[in-house]
Amino acid sequence: MRSVNYSADEPKLCLSLTEATLRENLAIVERERRRVDLVELRADFLDEAELAEVSAFPRLSGLPTLLTFRRESDGGARAIGEGERRGLLDRALDGGFSVVDLEEDLEAPELERKAAEQGTMVVRSMHDFGGVPGDLSRRLAALARRPGEIPKVAVMPHSVSDLLRLLEVGGQVPRAIVVGMGEWGFPTRVLPGRFHSVQSYCSAGEVKAAPGHVDPKTLRETYRLGETSATAKLFCVIGNPVLHSRSPWIHNPGYRALGLDAVYVPVQVDRLADFFMLAERLGIEGASVTVPHKEEAASLLAETDASVTQAGACNTLVRESGGWRGYNTDIEGFLAPLRARLRGALAGARALVVGAGGAARSVVAGLVAEGARVTVVNRTGPRARVLAEQFDCGWAPAEEAAALPAFDIVVQATSVGMSPNEDADPLPSLSFRGTELVYELIYAPRRTLFLARAERAGCGVIGGREMLLHQAYAQFRLFTGRDYPAEVREDF
Numbered sequence: 001m002r003s004v005n006y007s008a009d010e011p012k013l014c015l016s017l018t019e020a021t022l023r024e025n026l027a028i029v030e031r032e033r034r035r036v037d038l039v040e041l042r043a044d045f046l047d048e049a050e051l052a053e054v055s056a057f058p059r060l061s062g063l064p065t066l067l068t069f070r071r072e073s074d075g076g077a078r079a080i081g082e083g084e085r086r087g088l089l090d091r092a093l094d095g096g097f098s099v100v101d102l103e104e105d106l107e108a109p110e111l112e113r114k115a116a117e118q119g120t121m122v123v124r125s126m127h128d129f130g131g132v133p134g135d136l137s138r139r140l141a142a143l144a145r146r147p148g149e150i151p152k153v154a155v156m157p158h159s160v161s162d163l164l165r166l167l168e169v170g171g172q173v174p175r176a177i178v179v180g181m182g183e184w185g186f187p188t189r190v191l192p193g194r195f196h197s198v199q200s201y202c203s204a205g206e207v208k209a210a211p212g213h214v215d216p217k218t219l220r221e222t223y224r225l226g227e228t229s230a231t232a233k234l235f236c237v238i239g240n241p242v243l244h245s246r247s248p249w250i251h252n253p254g255y256r257a258l259g260l261d262a263v264y265v266p267v268q269v270d271r272l273a274d275f276f277m278l279a280e281r282l283g284i285e286g287a288s289v290t291v292p293h294k295e296e297a298a299s300l301l302a303e304t305d306a307s308v309t310q311a312g313a314c315n316t317l318v319r320e321s322g323g324w325r326g327y328n329t330d331i332e333g334f335l336a337p338l339r340a341r342l343r344g345a346l347a348g349a350r351a352l353v354v355g356a357g358g359a360a361r362s363v364v365a366g367l368v369a370e371g372a373r374v375t376v377v378n379r380t381g382p383r384a385r386v387l388a389e390q391f392d393c394g395w396a397p398a399e400e401a402a403a404l405p406a407f408d409i410v411v412q413a414t415s416v417g418m419s420p421n422e423d424a425d426p427l428p429s430l431s432f433r434g435t436e437l438v439y440e441l442i443y444a445p446r447r448t449l450f451l452a453r454a455e456r457a458g459c460g461v462i463g464g465r466e467m468l469l470h471q472a473y474a475q476f477r478l479f480t481g482r483d484y485p486a487e488v489r490e491d492f
Ligand code: ATR
Pocket: 354, 355, 356, 357, 358, 359, 360, 378, 379, 380, 383, 413, 414, 415, 416, 426
Protein backbone atom coordinates (compact mmCIF):
# COMPACT_ATOMS: atom_id res chain seq x y z
CA MET A 1 0.00 0.00 0.00
CA ARG A 2 1.16 3.52 -0.77
CA SER A 3 1.44 5.54 2.41
CA VAL A 4 0.89 9.28 2.75
CA ASN A 5 3.30 11.36 4.76
CA TYR A 6 1.22 14.33 5.86
CA SER A 7 2.92 17.58 6.86
CA ALA A 8 1.85 21.23 6.70
CA ASP A 9 5.26 22.19 5.25
CA GLU A 10 4.38 20.28 2.12
CA PRO A 11 0.61 20.01 1.92
CA LYS A 12 -0.74 17.24 -0.27
CA LEU A 13 -3.02 17.87 -3.20
CA CYS A 14 -5.90 15.41 -3.22
CA LEU A 15 -8.09 14.98 -6.30
CA SER A 16 -11.72 14.18 -5.42
CA LEU A 17 -13.28 11.76 -7.88
CA THR A 18 -17.01 12.18 -8.34
CA GLU A 19 -17.85 10.31 -11.56
CA ALA A 20 -20.55 7.64 -11.63
CA THR A 21 -18.25 4.80 -12.64
CA LEU A 22 -14.80 3.61 -11.62
CA ARG A 23 -13.76 3.61 -15.27
CA GLU A 24 -14.62 7.31 -15.70
CA ASN A 25 -12.82 8.11 -12.47
CA LEU A 26 -9.75 6.24 -13.69
CA ALA A 27 -9.76 8.25 -16.92
CA ILE A 28 -9.55 11.42 -14.81
CA VAL A 29 -6.77 9.93 -12.67
CA GLU A 30 -4.84 9.17 -15.87
CA ARG A 31 -5.21 12.77 -17.03
CA GLU A 32 -4.24 14.37 -13.72
CA ARG A 33 -1.81 11.80 -12.30
CA ARG A 34 1.30 13.97 -12.45
CA ARG A 35 -0.41 16.96 -10.83
CA VAL A 36 -1.80 15.36 -7.66
CA ASP A 37 -0.38 13.51 -4.66
CA LEU A 38 -3.36 11.33 -3.98
CA VAL A 39 -6.93 10.71 -5.10
CA GLU A 40 -10.12 10.52 -3.08
CA LEU A 41 -12.70 8.07 -4.33
CA ARG A 42 -16.07 9.56 -3.41
CA ALA A 43 -17.94 6.26 -3.37
CA ASP A 44 -21.24 8.06 -2.67
CA PHE A 45 -21.17 9.38 -6.27
CA LEU A 46 -20.87 5.91 -7.83
CA ASP A 47 -23.69 4.06 -9.59
CA GLU A 48 -25.19 1.24 -7.55
CA ALA A 49 -23.66 -1.42 -9.82
CA GLU A 50 -20.14 -0.04 -9.22
CA LEU A 51 -20.24 -0.28 -5.44
CA ALA A 52 -19.24 -3.96 -5.34
CA GLU A 53 -15.97 -3.16 -7.18
CA VAL A 54 -14.72 -0.33 -4.97
CA SER A 55 -12.02 -2.44 -3.32
CA ALA A 56 -10.28 -2.82 -6.69
CA PHE A 57 -9.78 0.92 -7.02
CA PRO A 58 -6.52 1.57 -5.11
CA ARG A 59 -4.69 -1.00 -7.23
CA LEU A 60 -6.12 0.44 -10.45
CA SER A 61 -5.46 4.08 -9.58
CA GLY A 62 -1.76 3.55 -8.97
CA LEU A 63 -1.72 6.51 -6.56
CA PRO A 64 -2.30 6.68 -2.80
CA THR A 65 -6.06 6.53 -2.52
CA LEU A 66 -8.44 7.93 0.06
CA LEU A 67 -11.81 6.27 0.53
CA THR A 68 -14.79 8.46 1.36
CA PHE A 69 -18.42 7.39 1.44
CA ARG A 70 -19.99 10.66 2.54
CA ARG A 71 -23.34 10.58 4.33
CA GLU A 72 -26.12 12.59 2.76
CA SER A 73 -26.29 14.77 5.88
CA ASP A 74 -22.61 15.70 5.39
CA GLY A 75 -23.04 16.63 1.73
CA GLY A 76 -22.95 13.08 0.33
CA ALA A 77 -24.54 12.28 -3.02
CA ARG A 78 -26.39 9.07 -2.13
CA ALA A 79 -29.23 8.29 0.25
CA ILE A 80 -28.28 4.98 1.80
CA GLY A 81 -28.92 3.18 5.06
CA GLU A 82 -26.16 3.58 7.63
CA GLY A 83 -25.73 -0.18 8.04
CA GLU A 84 -25.32 -0.63 4.32
CA ARG A 85 -22.83 2.22 4.13
CA ARG A 86 -20.68 0.73 6.85
CA GLY A 87 -20.82 -2.67 5.17
CA LEU A 88 -19.61 -1.12 1.94
CA LEU A 89 -16.82 0.75 3.70
CA ASP A 90 -15.79 -2.44 5.46
CA ARG A 91 -15.58 -4.49 2.25
CA ALA A 92 -13.89 -1.68 0.37
CA LEU A 93 -11.12 -1.43 2.98
CA ASP A 94 -9.92 -4.89 1.87
CA GLY A 95 -8.63 -3.17 -1.26
CA GLY A 96 -5.75 -1.48 0.56
CA PHE A 97 -6.78 2.16 0.69
CA SER A 98 -4.05 4.46 2.01
CA VAL A 99 -6.53 6.63 3.90
CA VAL A 100 -10.19 6.39 4.90
CA ASP A 101 -12.42 9.29 5.88
CA LEU A 102 -14.62 8.57 8.92
CA GLU A 103 -16.99 11.14 10.38
CA GLU A 104 -16.71 12.89 13.73
CA ASP A 105 -19.65 11.09 15.33
CA LEU A 106 -19.25 7.68 13.69
CA GLU A 107 -19.05 4.90 16.25
CA ALA A 108 -17.59 2.07 14.22
CA PRO A 109 -14.88 0.19 16.12
CA GLU A 110 -14.91 -2.61 13.54
CA LEU A 111 -13.97 -0.14 10.77
CA GLU A 112 -11.27 1.43 12.93
CA ARG A 113 -9.88 -2.01 13.72
CA LYS A 114 -9.85 -3.01 10.11
CA ALA A 115 -8.18 0.23 9.09
CA ALA A 116 -5.51 -0.30 11.74
CA GLU A 117 -4.91 -3.89 10.59
CA GLN A 118 -4.61 -2.87 6.97
CA GLY A 119 -2.33 0.09 7.71
CA THR A 120 -5.00 2.51 6.47
CA MET A 121 -4.69 5.98 7.97
CA VAL A 122 -7.90 7.60 9.32
CA VAL A 123 -9.02 11.12 8.53
CA ARG A 124 -11.65 12.09 11.13
CA SER A 125 -13.91 14.67 9.58
CA MET A 126 -16.55 17.19 10.53
CA HIS A 127 -18.59 19.27 8.08
CA ASP A 128 -20.65 22.39 8.37
CA PHE A 129 -22.15 23.69 5.14
CA GLY A 130 -23.95 26.50 6.97
CA GLY A 131 -21.11 28.36 8.64
CA VAL A 132 -18.18 28.15 11.04
CA PRO A 133 -19.44 26.65 14.31
CA GLY A 134 -18.74 28.64 17.48
CA ASP A 135 -17.07 25.65 19.12
CA LEU A 136 -14.86 24.79 16.15
CA SER A 137 -11.68 24.95 18.17
CA ARG A 138 -12.97 22.50 20.78
CA ARG A 139 -14.39 20.19 18.12
CA LEU A 140 -11.16 20.10 16.16
CA ALA A 141 -9.22 19.30 19.32
CA ALA A 142 -11.61 16.45 20.12
CA LEU A 143 -11.76 15.00 16.60
CA ALA A 144 -8.79 12.65 16.54
CA ARG A 145 -9.66 9.60 18.64
CA ARG A 146 -6.54 7.53 18.22
CA PRO A 147 -2.90 8.43 17.73
CA GLY A 148 -2.16 8.94 14.06
CA GLU A 149 -5.64 10.06 13.07
CA ILE A 150 -5.79 13.28 11.06
CA PRO A 151 -8.61 15.62 12.07
CA LYS A 152 -10.40 17.40 9.22
CA VAL A 153 -12.71 20.39 9.47
CA ALA A 154 -14.66 21.50 6.39
CA VAL A 155 -16.78 24.54 7.13
CA MET A 156 -18.40 27.43 5.27
CA PRO A 157 -16.96 30.84 6.17
CA HIS A 158 -19.10 33.89 5.35
CA SER A 159 -16.61 36.66 6.04
CA VAL A 160 -12.94 37.46 6.49
CA SER A 161 -13.44 37.24 10.23
CA ASP A 162 -14.65 33.63 9.79
CA LEU A 163 -11.53 32.95 7.75
CA LEU A 164 -9.39 34.36 10.55
CA ARG A 165 -10.96 31.85 12.91
CA LEU A 166 -10.00 29.04 10.56
CA LEU A 167 -6.47 30.34 10.54
CA GLU A 168 -6.37 30.15 14.30
CA VAL A 169 -7.78 26.66 14.75
CA GLY A 170 -5.49 25.05 12.18
CA GLY A 171 -2.41 25.78 14.24
CA GLN A 172 -3.71 24.29 17.46
CA VAL A 173 -2.98 20.66 16.58
CA PRO A 174 0.18 19.25 15.01
CA ARG A 175 -1.54 17.95 11.89
CA ALA A 176 -4.99 18.83 10.54
CA ILE A 177 -6.90 19.28 7.33
CA VAL A 178 -8.55 22.69 7.32
CA VAL A 179 -10.99 23.45 4.52
CA GLY A 180 -12.95 26.66 4.09
CA MET A 181 -15.65 26.04 1.50
CA GLY A 182 -17.19 28.55 -0.91
CA GLU A 183 -15.84 31.92 -2.02
CA TRP A 184 -14.82 33.09 1.45
CA GLY A 185 -12.84 29.92 2.07
CA PHE A 186 -10.94 30.02 -1.21
CA PRO A 187 -7.60 31.00 0.38
CA THR A 188 -7.57 27.71 2.34
CA ARG A 189 -7.65 25.82 -0.96
CA VAL A 190 -4.83 27.69 -2.63
CA LEU A 191 -2.69 28.31 0.45
CA PRO A 192 -3.25 25.20 2.60
CA GLY A 193 0.15 25.43 4.30
CA ARG A 194 -0.53 28.95 5.58
CA PHE A 195 -3.71 27.63 7.19
CA HIS A 196 -1.67 24.84 8.80
CA SER A 197 -3.53 22.34 6.65
CA VAL A 198 -1.83 19.18 5.46
CA GLN A 199 -4.13 18.70 2.49
CA SER A 200 -6.09 20.61 -0.13
CA TYR A 201 -8.86 19.00 -2.18
CA CYS A 202 -9.56 19.70 -5.83
CA SER A 203 -11.87 18.41 -8.59
CA ALA A 204 -11.27 17.80 -12.27
CA GLY A 205 -14.58 16.43 -13.53
CA GLU A 206 -17.83 18.11 -14.47
CA VAL A 207 -19.26 17.78 -10.96
CA LYS A 208 -17.40 19.59 -8.20
CA ALA A 209 -17.16 17.52 -5.04
CA ALA A 210 -17.57 20.57 -2.79
CA PRO A 211 -18.26 24.32 -3.19
CA GLY A 212 -15.08 26.20 -4.11
CA HIS A 213 -13.11 23.29 -5.56
CA VAL A 214 -10.54 24.26 -8.19
CA ASP A 215 -9.01 22.02 -10.84
CA PRO A 216 -5.48 20.63 -10.33
CA LYS A 217 -3.95 22.50 -13.29
CA THR A 218 -5.11 25.85 -11.92
CA LEU A 219 -3.82 25.00 -8.45
CA ARG A 220 -0.44 23.82 -9.67
CA GLU A 221 0.22 26.18 -12.55
CA THR A 222 -1.64 29.36 -11.71
CA TYR A 223 -1.51 29.22 -7.91
CA ARG A 224 1.87 27.48 -7.94
CA LEU A 225 0.94 24.97 -5.23
CA GLY A 226 4.03 22.93 -4.49
CA GLU A 227 6.16 25.25 -6.60
CA THR A 228 6.62 27.98 -4.00
CA SER A 229 8.05 27.69 -0.50
CA ALA A 230 6.24 28.08 2.83
CA THR A 231 7.80 31.54 3.11
CA ALA A 232 7.01 32.69 -0.44
CA LYS A 233 6.03 36.33 -0.83
CA LEU A 234 2.25 36.54 -0.79
CA PHE A 235 0.19 38.97 -2.85
CA CYS A 236 -3.52 39.07 -3.50
CA VAL A 237 -6.45 40.76 -5.15
CA ILE A 238 -9.21 41.84 -2.79
CA GLY A 239 -12.80 42.60 -3.73
CA ASN A 240 -16.33 41.39 -3.27
CA PRO A 241 -16.95 39.40 -5.39
CA VAL A 242 -13.42 38.63 -6.52
CA LEU A 243 -13.11 35.06 -7.78
CA HIS A 244 -13.83 36.13 -11.36
CA SER A 245 -10.72 38.34 -11.38
CA ARG A 246 -8.18 37.65 -14.15
CA SER A 247 -5.37 39.23 -12.16
CA PRO A 248 -3.96 35.90 -10.83
CA TRP A 249 -3.49 34.88 -14.47
CA ILE A 250 -1.40 37.99 -15.06
CA HIS A 251 0.69 38.20 -11.88
CA ASN A 252 1.50 34.52 -11.25
CA PRO A 253 2.93 33.81 -14.73
CA GLY A 254 5.13 36.88 -14.23
CA TYR A 255 6.56 35.53 -10.95
CA ARG A 256 7.04 32.18 -12.58
CA ALA A 257 8.92 33.54 -15.57
CA LEU A 258 11.27 35.50 -13.30
CA GLY A 259 11.76 32.54 -10.94
CA LEU A 260 10.38 34.52 -7.98
CA ASP A 261 9.25 32.66 -4.87
CA ALA A 262 5.90 34.45 -4.83
CA VAL A 263 2.23 33.77 -5.34
CA TYR A 264 -0.87 35.89 -5.99
CA VAL A 265 -4.34 34.74 -4.91
CA PRO A 266 -7.87 36.18 -4.76
CA VAL A 267 -9.23 36.97 -1.30
CA GLN A 268 -12.89 37.91 -0.95
CA VAL A 269 -13.09 40.81 1.48
CA ASP A 270 -16.10 42.32 3.24
CA ARG A 271 -14.43 44.69 5.71
CA LEU A 272 -11.10 46.29 4.92
CA ALA A 273 -10.13 46.40 8.61
CA ASP A 274 -10.46 42.61 8.76
CA PHE A 275 -8.39 42.27 5.62
CA PHE A 276 -5.50 44.14 7.26
CA MET A 277 -5.68 41.69 10.16
CA LEU A 278 -5.66 38.74 7.79
CA ALA A 279 -2.76 40.27 5.88
CA GLU A 280 -0.83 40.56 9.12
CA ARG A 281 -1.48 36.94 10.03
CA LEU A 282 -0.84 35.48 6.58
CA GLY A 283 2.09 37.74 5.75
CA ILE A 284 0.47 39.37 2.72
CA GLU A 285 2.86 41.96 1.27
CA GLY A 286 0.76 43.60 -1.38
CA ALA A 287 -2.77 43.67 -2.73
CA SER A 288 -4.64 44.75 -5.81
CA VAL A 289 -7.85 46.43 -4.71
CA THR A 290 -11.02 46.15 -6.71
CA VAL A 291 -14.75 46.90 -6.36
CA PRO A 292 -16.09 47.88 -3.82
CA HIS A 293 -13.01 48.80 -1.77
CA LYS A 294 -11.09 51.29 -3.92
CA GLU A 295 -12.61 54.46 -2.48
CA GLU A 296 -12.57 53.31 1.13
CA ALA A 297 -8.95 52.20 0.82
CA ALA A 298 -8.09 55.69 -0.42
CA SER A 299 -9.65 57.35 2.62
CA LEU A 300 -8.53 54.77 5.19
CA LEU A 301 -4.80 54.75 4.57
CA ALA A 302 -2.54 57.21 6.31
CA GLU A 303 0.10 56.90 3.61
CA THR A 304 -0.92 57.35 0.01
CA ASP A 305 0.84 58.15 -3.21
CA ALA A 306 -0.14 61.27 -5.21
CA SER A 307 -1.78 58.96 -7.78
CA VAL A 308 -4.42 58.02 -5.18
CA THR A 309 -5.41 61.63 -4.60
CA GLN A 310 -5.55 62.23 -8.36
CA ALA A 311 -7.79 59.24 -9.02
CA GLY A 312 -9.79 59.52 -5.79
CA ALA A 313 -9.31 55.79 -5.38
CA CYS A 314 -6.66 53.29 -4.36
CA ASN A 315 -6.19 50.12 -6.41
CA THR A 316 -2.89 48.96 -4.93
CA LEU A 317 -1.72 48.33 -1.37
CA VAL A 318 1.93 47.74 -0.62
CA ARG A 319 3.35 46.81 2.76
CA GLU A 320 6.41 49.01 3.19
CA SER A 321 8.76 49.39 6.14
CA GLY A 322 6.55 52.07 7.72
CA GLY A 323 3.28 50.20 7.15
CA TRP A 324 0.72 50.00 4.36
CA ARG A 325 0.91 52.51 1.55
CA GLY A 326 -1.71 53.06 -1.14
CA TYR A 327 -1.10 53.62 -4.86
CA ASN A 328 -3.21 53.95 -7.94
CA THR A 329 -1.94 52.26 -11.10
CA ASP A 330 -5.17 52.73 -13.07
CA ILE A 331 -4.03 56.10 -14.39
CA GLU A 332 -0.68 54.73 -15.50
CA GLY A 333 -2.38 51.61 -16.89
CA PHE A 334 -4.79 53.78 -18.86
CA LEU A 335 -2.10 56.09 -20.21
CA ALA A 336 0.52 53.51 -21.23
CA PRO A 337 -1.30 52.16 -24.34
CA LEU A 338 -2.38 55.67 -25.30
CA ARG A 339 1.17 57.01 -25.09
CA ALA A 340 2.42 54.10 -27.17
CA ARG A 341 -0.18 54.83 -29.86
CA LEU A 342 0.02 58.62 -29.92
CA ARG A 343 3.75 59.10 -29.36
CA GLY A 344 3.76 62.55 -27.78
CA ALA A 345 0.58 63.79 -29.46
CA LEU A 346 -1.43 63.51 -26.24
CA ALA A 347 -0.69 67.09 -25.15
CA GLY A 348 -3.28 69.32 -26.73
CA ALA A 349 -5.36 66.42 -28.08
CA ARG A 350 -9.14 66.83 -27.92
CA ALA A 351 -10.56 64.03 -25.80
CA LEU A 352 -14.14 62.99 -25.07
CA VAL A 353 -14.69 60.86 -21.97
CA VAL A 354 -17.98 58.95 -21.84
CA GLY A 355 -19.00 58.37 -18.21
CA ALA A 356 -18.53 60.17 -14.91
CA GLY A 357 -18.02 57.38 -12.38
CA GLY A 358 -14.89 56.09 -10.66
CA ALA A 359 -13.30 54.73 -13.83
CA ALA A 360 -13.97 57.97 -15.72
CA ARG A 361 -12.29 59.94 -12.95
CA SER A 362 -8.97 58.10 -13.40
CA VAL A 363 -9.22 58.62 -17.15
CA VAL A 364 -9.90 62.35 -16.82
CA ALA A 365 -7.10 62.73 -14.26
CA GLY A 366 -4.66 60.98 -16.60
CA LEU A 367 -5.69 62.89 -19.71
CA VAL A 368 -5.59 66.27 -17.97
CA ALA A 369 -2.17 65.49 -16.49
CA GLU A 370 -0.90 64.79 -20.01
CA GLY A 371 -2.23 68.10 -21.30
CA ALA A 372 -5.23 66.82 -23.28
CA ARG A 373 -8.33 69.05 -23.64
CA VAL A 374 -11.09 67.01 -22.09
CA THR A 375 -14.89 67.01 -22.38
CA VAL A 376 -16.95 64.71 -20.16
CA VAL A 377 -20.31 63.38 -21.37
CA ASN A 378 -22.59 61.37 -19.15
CA ARG A 379 -26.15 60.06 -18.97
CA THR A 380 -26.63 62.02 -15.76
CA GLY A 381 -25.48 65.49 -16.76
CA PRO A 382 -24.85 66.91 -13.26
CA ARG A 383 -22.37 64.09 -12.53
CA ALA A 384 -20.46 65.01 -15.67
CA ARG A 385 -20.42 68.58 -14.47
CA VAL A 386 -19.07 67.72 -11.01
CA LEU A 387 -16.25 65.67 -12.51
CA ALA A 388 -15.44 68.27 -15.15
CA GLU A 389 -15.29 71.07 -12.60
CA GLN A 390 -12.86 69.10 -10.44
CA PHE A 391 -10.41 68.92 -13.31
CA ASP A 392 -11.29 72.19 -14.95
CA CYS A 393 -12.55 70.73 -18.23
CA GLY A 394 -15.71 70.79 -20.37
CA TRP A 395 -18.84 68.68 -20.04
CA ALA A 396 -22.14 67.88 -21.74
CA PRO A 397 -25.21 65.81 -20.94
CA ALA A 398 -25.73 62.70 -23.09
CA GLU A 399 -28.66 64.32 -25.00
CA GLU A 400 -26.22 66.78 -26.53
CA ALA A 401 -23.70 64.18 -27.68
CA ALA A 402 -24.75 64.35 -31.34
CA ALA A 403 -23.96 68.08 -31.46
CA LEU A 404 -20.44 67.80 -30.02
CA PRO A 405 -17.47 68.90 -32.16
CA ALA A 406 -14.75 66.54 -33.47
CA PHE A 407 -12.41 64.69 -31.08
CA ASP A 408 -9.03 63.05 -31.49
CA ILE A 409 -9.67 60.57 -28.69
CA VAL A 410 -12.89 59.04 -27.34
CA VAL A 411 -12.75 57.02 -24.12
CA GLN A 412 -15.64 54.77 -23.11
CA ALA A 413 -15.50 54.66 -19.31
CA THR A 414 -19.00 53.48 -18.35
CA SER A 415 -19.96 49.93 -17.47
CA VAL A 416 -22.43 49.75 -20.38
CA GLY A 417 -21.81 46.85 -22.78
CA MET A 418 -19.98 44.76 -20.21
CA SER A 419 -20.64 41.02 -20.24
CA PRO A 420 -23.32 39.70 -19.82
CA ASN A 421 -25.15 42.85 -21.11
CA GLU A 422 -23.22 42.89 -24.33
CA ASP A 423 -25.91 44.36 -26.57
CA ALA A 424 -25.93 47.78 -24.88
CA ASP A 425 -24.33 50.96 -26.24
CA PRO A 426 -23.68 53.78 -23.72
CA LEU A 427 -24.01 56.58 -26.28
CA PRO A 428 -25.78 55.54 -29.49
CA SER A 429 -26.29 59.16 -30.52
CA LEU A 430 -22.53 59.69 -30.81
CA SER A 431 -21.43 59.05 -34.38
CA PHE A 432 -17.77 58.43 -35.21
CA ARG A 433 -16.00 60.29 -37.99
CA GLY A 434 -13.38 57.61 -38.46
CA THR A 435 -10.48 59.84 -37.46
CA GLU A 436 -10.77 59.36 -33.68
CA LEU A 437 -8.79 56.90 -31.62
CA VAL A 438 -11.43 55.07 -29.59
CA TYR A 439 -10.41 53.55 -26.26
CA GLU A 440 -12.77 51.15 -24.48
CA LEU A 441 -12.18 50.35 -20.80
CA ILE A 442 -14.34 47.21 -20.71
CA TYR A 443 -12.28 44.03 -21.27
CA ALA A 444 -15.08 41.44 -21.36
CA PRO A 445 -16.23 41.14 -24.08
CA ARG A 446 -13.08 41.98 -26.02
CA ARG A 447 -15.12 43.89 -28.63
CA THR A 448 -18.02 45.81 -27.13
CA LEU A 449 -20.78 47.13 -29.35
CA PHE A 450 -19.30 50.62 -28.91
CA LEU A 451 -15.83 49.50 -30.00
CA ALA A 452 -17.15 47.49 -32.93
CA ARG A 453 -19.12 50.53 -34.10
CA ALA A 454 -15.98 52.68 -33.90
CA GLU A 455 -13.99 50.10 -35.83
CA ARG A 456 -16.60 49.93 -38.57
CA ALA A 457 -16.41 53.71 -38.89
CA GLY A 458 -12.68 53.36 -39.54
CA CYS A 459 -11.42 54.52 -36.13
CA GLY A 460 -8.25 53.21 -34.51
CA VAL A 461 -9.26 51.27 -31.39
CA ILE A 462 -7.79 50.21 -28.05
CA GLY A 463 -9.57 47.46 -26.09
CA GLY A 464 -9.94 47.35 -22.30
CA ARG A 465 -7.61 44.41 -21.97
CA GLU A 466 -4.67 46.72 -22.60
CA MET A 467 -5.47 48.92 -19.62
CA LEU A 468 -6.10 45.86 -17.47
CA LEU A 469 -2.66 44.51 -18.35
CA HIS A 470 -0.79 47.78 -17.96
CA GLN A 471 -2.29 48.63 -14.56
CA ALA A 472 -1.25 45.11 -13.49
CA TYR A 473 2.29 45.55 -14.85
CA ALA A 474 2.59 48.73 -12.78
CA GLN A 475 1.40 46.83 -9.70
CA PHE A 476 3.88 44.08 -10.47
CA ARG A 477 6.68 46.65 -10.34
CA LEU A 478 5.42 48.02 -7.01
CA PHE A 479 5.10 44.51 -5.55
CA THR A 480 8.36 42.99 -6.78
CA GLY A 481 10.60 45.86 -7.82
CA ARG A 482 10.96 44.13 -11.20
CA ASP A 483 9.55 44.86 -14.63
CA TYR A 484 6.89 42.46 -15.85
CA PRO A 485 8.68 39.96 -18.11
CA ALA A 486 8.19 40.72 -21.79
CA GLU A 487 7.97 37.07 -22.85
CA VAL A 488 4.82 36.52 -20.76
CA ARG A 489 3.36 39.77 -21.96
CA GLU A 490 3.20 38.29 -25.45
CA ASP A 491 1.55 35.08 -24.28
CA PHE A 492 -1.30 36.36 -22.21
P1 ATR B 1 -17.25 52.81 -12.23
O1 ATR B 1 -16.52 52.93 -10.94
O2 ATR B 1 -17.06 51.52 -12.94
O3 ATR B 1 -16.99 53.97 -13.12
P2 ATR B 1 -19.74 53.99 -11.40
O4 ATR B 1 -19.01 54.97 -10.55
O5 ATR B 1 -20.98 53.34 -10.88
O6 ATR B 1 -18.80 52.80 -11.85
O7 ATR B 1 -20.09 54.73 -12.79
C1 ATR B 1 -20.79 54.10 -13.80
C2 ATR B 1 -20.81 54.96 -15.04
O8 ATR B 1 -21.55 54.25 -16.05
C3 ATR B 1 -21.55 56.27 -14.83
O9 ATR B 1 -21.02 57.23 -15.72
C4 ATR B 1 -22.98 55.90 -15.25
O10 ATR B 1 -23.78 56.95 -15.67
P3 ATR B 1 -24.72 57.73 -14.61
O11 ATR B 1 -23.82 58.68 -13.89
O12 ATR B 1 -25.73 58.41 -15.45
O13 ATR B 1 -25.30 56.67 -13.71
C5 ATR B 1 -22.68 55.02 -16.43
N1 ATR B 1 -23.83 54.18 -16.74
C6 ATR B 1 -24.24 53.10 -16.03
N2 ATR B 1 -25.34 52.56 -16.62
C7 ATR B 1 -25.61 53.33 -17.71
C8 ATR B 1 -26.60 53.28 -18.76
N3 ATR B 1 -27.51 52.31 -18.77
N4 ATR B 1 -26.54 54.20 -19.73
C9 ATR B 1 -25.60 55.16 -19.73
N5 ATR B 1 -24.63 55.27 -18.78
C10 ATR B 1 -24.65 54.37 -17.80
